[in-house]
Amino acid sequence: MQDLSSTEVYSLSILSVACIAILVNAWNSDGEPLFASLAISGAAFSFTYAVIRWTGDVFIKRGYKGKDLSKKSPVELPEAMGLISALVYLLAVVNFLPFAFKRDIVEATSGGGNKDRVLEAGMDDTGRFLHRFPLEKLASYGFAYGTLATTTILGILDDSFDMRWRHKFFIPAFAALPMLGLYFVDFGVTHVVVPLPLRPYLGELIDLGGFYYLYMAAVAIFCPNCINILAGVNGIEVGQSLVIALLLLLNDFLYVSPWMHQPHPATDSHLFSIYLLLPFVGVSLALLSHNWFPARVFVGDTYCYFAGMVFAVVGILGHFSKTLMLLFIPQIFNFLYSAPQLFKVVPCPRHRLPRFNARTGLLEPSVATFSEEKPLRPIVGEVLKVLHELRMLRVETNEKGRVTQCSNFTILNLWLVWRGPLREDRLATEILVMQTLCGLLGLWMRHSLALLLFSQDNRF
Amino acid sequence: MQDLSSTEVYSLSILSVACIAILVNAWNSDGEPLFASLAISGAAFSFTYAVIRWTGDVFIKRGYKGKDLSKKSPVELPEAMGLISALVYLLAVVNFLPFAFKRDIVEATSGGGNKDRVLEAGMDDTGRFLHRFPLEKLASYGFAYGTLATTTILGILDDSFDMRWRHKFFIPAFAALPMLGLYFVDFGVTHVVVPLPLRPYLGELIDLGGFYYLYMAAVAIFCPNCINILAGVNGIEVGQSLVIALLLLLNDFLYVSPWMHQPHPATDSHLFSIYLLLPFVGVSLALLSHNWFPARVFVGDTYCYFAGMVFAVVGILGHFSKTLMLLFIPQIFNFLYSAPQLFKVVPCPRHRLPRFNARTGLLEPSVATFSEEKPLRPIVGEVLKVLHELRMLRVETNEKGRVTQCSNFTILNLWLVWRGPLREDRLATEILVMQTLCGLLGLWMRHSLALLLFSQDNRF
Numbered sequence: 065m066q067d068l069s070s071t072e073v074y075s076l077s078i079l080s081v082a083c084i085a086i087l088v089n090a091w092n093s094d095g096e097p098l099f100a101s102l103a104i105s106g107a108a109f110s111f112t113y114a115v116i117r118w119t120g121d122v123f124i125k126r127g128y129k130g131k132d133l134s135k136k137s138p139v140e141l142p143e144a145m146g147l148i149s150a151l152v153y154l155l156a157v158v159n160f161l162p163f164a165f166k167r168d169i170v171e172a173t174s175g176g177g178n179k180d181r182v183l184e185a186g187m188d189d190t191g192r193f194l195h196r197f198p199l200e201k202l203a204s205y206g207f208a209y210g211t212l213a214t215t216t217i218l219g220i221l222d223d224s225f226d227m228r229w230r231h232k233f234f235i236p237a238f239a240a241l242p243m244l245g246l247y248f249v250d251f252g253v254t255h256v257v258v259p260l261p262l263r264p265y266l267g268e269l270i271d272l273g274g275f276y277y278l279y280m281a282a283v284a285i286f287c288p289n290c291i292n293i294l295a296g297v298n299g300i301e302v303g304q305s306l307v308i309a310l311l312l313l314l315n316d317f318l319y320v321s322p323w324m325h326q327p328h329p330a331t332d333s334h335l336f337s338i339y340l341l342l343p344f345v346g347v348s349l350a351l352l353s354h355n356w357f358p359a360r361v362f363v364g365d366t367y368c369y370f371a372g373m374v375f376a377v378v379g380i381l382g383h384f385s386k387t388l389m390l391l392f393i394p395q396i397f398n399f400l401y402s403a404p405q406l407f408k409v410v411p412c413p414r415h416r417l418p419r420f421n422a423r424t425g426l427l428e429p430s431v432a433t434f435s436e437e438k439p440l441r442p443i444v445g446e447v448l449k450v451l452h453e454l455r456m457l458r459v460e461t462n463e464k465g466r467v468t469q470c471s472n473f474t475i476l477n478l479w480l481v482w483r484g485p486l487r488e489d490r491l492a493t494e495i496l497v498m499q500t501l502c503g504l505l506g507l508w509m510r511h512s513l514a515l516l517l518f519s520q521d522n523r524f
Numbered sequence: 525m526q527d528l529s530s531t532e533v534y535s536l537s538i539l540s541v542a543c544i545a546i547l548v549n550a551w552n553s554d555g556e557p558l559f560a561s562l563a564i565s566g567a568a569f570s571f572t573y574a575v576i577r578w579t580g581d582v583f584i585k586r587g588y589k590g591k592d593l594s595k596k597s598p599v600e601l602p603e604a605m606g607l608i609s610a611l612v613y614l615l616a617v618v619n620f621l622p623f624a625f626k627r628d629i630v631e632a633t634s635g636g637g638n639k640d641r642v643l644e645a646g647m648d649d650t651g652r653f654l655h656r657f658p659l660e661k662l663a664s665y666g667f668a669y670g671t672l673a674t675t676t677i678l679g680i681l682d683d684s685f686d687m688r689w690r691h692k693f694f695i696p697a698f699a700a701l702p703m704l705g706l707y708f709v710d711f712g713v714t715h716v717v718v719p720l721p722l723r724p725y726l727g728e729l730i731d732l733g734g735f736y737y738l739y740m741a742a743v744a745i746f747c748p749n750c751i752n753i754l755a756g757v758n759g760i761e762v763g764q765s766l767v768i769a770l771l772l773l774l775n776d777f778l779y780v781s782p783w784m785h786q787p788h789p790a791t792d793s794h795l796f797s798i799y800l801l802l803p804f805v806g807v808s809l810a811l812l813s814h815n816w817f818p819a820r821v822f823v824g825d826t827y828c829y830f831a832g833m834v835f836a837v838v839g840i841l842g843h844f845s846k847t848l849m850l851l852f853i854p855q856i857f858n859f860l861y862s863a864p865q866l867f868k869v870v871p872c873p874r875h876r877l878p879r880f881n882a883r884t885g886l887l888e889p890s891v892a893t894f895s896e897e898k899p900l901r902p903i904v905g906e907v908l909k910v911l912h913e914l915r916m917l918r919v920e921t922n923e924k925g926r927v928t929q930c931s932n933f934t935i936l937n938l939w940l941v942w943r944g945p946l947r948e949d950r951l952a953t954e955i956l957v958m959q960t961l962c963g964l965l966g967l968w969m970r971h972s973l974a975l976l977l978f979s980q981d982n983r984f
Contacts, residue, residue: 122685126684126685127587151677154674154677155698155701158670158701158702158705159701159705161702161705161706161708161709162705162708162709164709165709202663202706202709202710203662203663203665203666205663205666206662206663206665206666206667206669206670206702206706207666207669207670209666209667209670209702210618210666210667210669210670210673213670213673213674213677214614214673216673216677217611217614217673217676217677217680220677220680220681221680224586224684225582225586238615241615241618241619242618242621242666242669245618245619245621245622246621246662246666248621248622249621249622249624249625249662250662
């Protein structure tokens with residue numbers, strides 16, 4: 065497991081050398097942050113790929129391991145390997161720093177160890193098309209880093225101490241504190257634009273005050289947790305995160321592309337987002353190539369929290385958290401659909417991942433069973449039967465019409481109810497395609513239908 | 525172990541309530557960062573104290589445990605509990621953020637989610653005596669947080685994966701990258717003031733360029749590692765860190781006290797240092813009360829790295845790394861004195877902590893023995909004998925005059941050579957007193973003798 069094949073060594077070396085060459089070039093020509101970010105992301109991919117391979121055995125030895133139950137002959141695989149992705153990501157983000165700000169670096173300083181800020185006039189008018197962002201973003205960058213590092217710490221603790229669900233749920237809120245603190249100190253904007261139909265009653269802007277912080281905390285809790293609960297199939301945690309990241313990048317490029325009307329007030333926020341997302345794509349691709357069916361490593365809660373928090377950070381500090389939510393439609397659906405089991409209205413088994421049928425090699429919906437001793441409340445049973453009629457669930461009843469079992473309430477099981485048994489990679493692929501289509505629809509709504517609700521799209 | 529006594533519950537509750545009251549007051553009167561920082565540090569003490577008690581068993585259960593070999597009947601104690609201190613510290617630093625910057629918060633913003641910086645004229649002239657620091661420090665604060673969070677991650681990895689010495693040594697350099705990146709982007713000062721005697725040759729200022737970054741990286745590697753190697757006796761890791769922190773605070777207060785000539789150009793840097801050190805003192809005191817003789821918990825490498833990095837961060841970002849080094853005199857001595865064993869000139873046993881004599885209950889110097897098969901090189905033996913004559917080592921020789929054993933090369937063993945066998949807490953206390961005296965001497969040198977080398981002390 066731990067050795068790279070010679071083809072892999074060769075490819076990764078070529079990639080790394082190319083990336084380093086681009087970085088050297090970028091440095092000599094004034095930073096060039098966008099190329100530098102791409103190159104650093106490429107290098108991060110190589111490094112993550114190799115380190116995951118090298119350290120897998122160490123993880124197993126220290127007890128971070130698990131069996132893949134959806135295979136004919138389950139072997140022990142290293143668990144929590146998303147930690148490597150998170151660490152390399154943090155390293156990449158730090159190393160990008162000098163490139164991001166090279167043009168803005170203030171060289172004149174006073175002798176006593178204190179800096180004088182030399183503000184260049186017209187700094188904002190030039191260089192916009194070269195995708196640099198100004199020094200004011202530095203604090204955001206630092207706190208984004210701090211938030212993600214804290215998320216990583218708490219992810220490790222979760223993976224090594226097996227926390228209880230009710231503690232785990234709030235982990236991201238703790239990790240998001242640096243970001244919320246920064247938001248409070250540096251932006252402090254708690255006004256939101258009111259949709260047109262409501263303006264006669266509420267005015268054009270409404271100040272949500274403290275509620276806006278609750279909203280941001282909710283986003284920060286929601287993103288990591290909902291990635292964490294849409295899980296259980298090889299590659300699905302990393303795959304869904306990559307889809308979201310790529311769609312966010314697509315949206316960002318709409319704002320920074322040179323053929324758009326420039327300078328645009330939101331350009332800096334979207335550059336910030338691009339620079340945080342590109343290395344995320346790099347480290348996630350490396351992880352996916354080990355976690356895709358048949359998985360050789362598991363990603364762990366660390367990765368899910370970390371990925372979710374990357375999205376929360378770019379959405380909140382980039383001021384497009386509503387757009388972000390449009391890219392989480394399948395996750396939101398999954399969360400709402402899961403709610404009856406999460407809140408124990410319907411009994412919830414320990415694991416709800418699809419059931420592996422060793423005879424066919426395919427995945428089938430897993431089920432919750434309701435015994436004679438602990439039957440469902442009749443009203444709940446009736447609702448489940450209606451859901452069955454609507455093809456939103458598969459229910460089995462006994463001869464008396466009592467519900468004896470139902471498929472578990474996750475989008476993965478529902479998909480299997482709709483599509484019939486599928487091989488694991490087929491299921492993951494279909495879910496990711498569905499997610500991509502939902503996301504594209506969301507972005508389209510954001511940029512066209514939004515004009516019906518708001519008087520202008522901030523893209524123009 | 526895990527329950528707090530009713531006296532403890534009572535005292536911690538009183539303290540917490542008092543701290544929260546101070547915080548509420550501070551918030552209502554414009555921030556008052558110094559009081560807020562004190563109150564947050566008090567609350568951090570209470571919280572750390574309680575959480576260490578509550579989670580000790582969980583740590584043991586997860587395999588973070590060790591035996592205290594310097595006791596008559598060693599029991600298993602939780603290891604790596606410094607992690608709790610580090611986590612509470614990070615939480616405290618984040619919660620302080622709104623208080624630090626409240627006065628500077630920019631409330632006017634444009635509608636599109638982008639902030640306008642409203643720079644108030646004369647911001648620097650008012651409020652200096654109220655110990656606020658301006659918004660420009662925000663990025664430093666964020667990257668300091670990021671550096672310490674990264675240090676915590678790497679500390680956890682070290683404590684859970686038992687890294688090799690040659691990997692461990694460079695951990696702090698990785699963790700220090702965010703800080704060095706920030707320094708590069710935001711300050712970029714690589715000039716140092718040349719001491720008077722050298723000025724005819726070098727000029728008044730000399731630009732160290734890239735070497736200055738190497739110097740900072742060296743400081744960041746040195747501080748955590750030298751706290752980590754001056755260890756092995758109950759309370760010594762936390763105790764020495766507290767002594768350094770308190771001496772740094774003493775130095776900081778020289779710059780910010782209202783009876784000094786104000787405004788002083790270095791005031792902001794020292795406020796920054798105070799705000800980072802006060803909560804450190806809070807969480808360390810709580811840890812020390814569990815780690816002091818007879819220890820109920822061990823602190824782990826996490827704490828040593830974390831503590832050292834706190835000092836490196838305040839020293840580097842506060843621009844007083846040379847002063848910082850003056851407070852590390854005993855650690856520097858210990859490192860140099862250890863060098864013959866660290867670099868294998870003299871054979872080094874696995875553990876070098878003082879040997880516990882179960883009969884007397886006292887600690888004695890531990891020894892390295894040199895067998896007939898693997899004797900010392902003759903020249904090394906001769907040097908050891910000279911050191912013995914100078915009372916810098918205890919050496920035993922056989923009838924032929926060949927060195928058969930010597931005390932291990934650590935300051936703790938040397939102290940026992942000088943003072944004779946001591947009880948564990950007595951040894952720790954004496955070392956800490958010695959360290960305090962060295963530190964005070966260092967600070968005195970800094971503020972008086974420095975005038976002989978430099979034309980002015982930046983304090984005036």
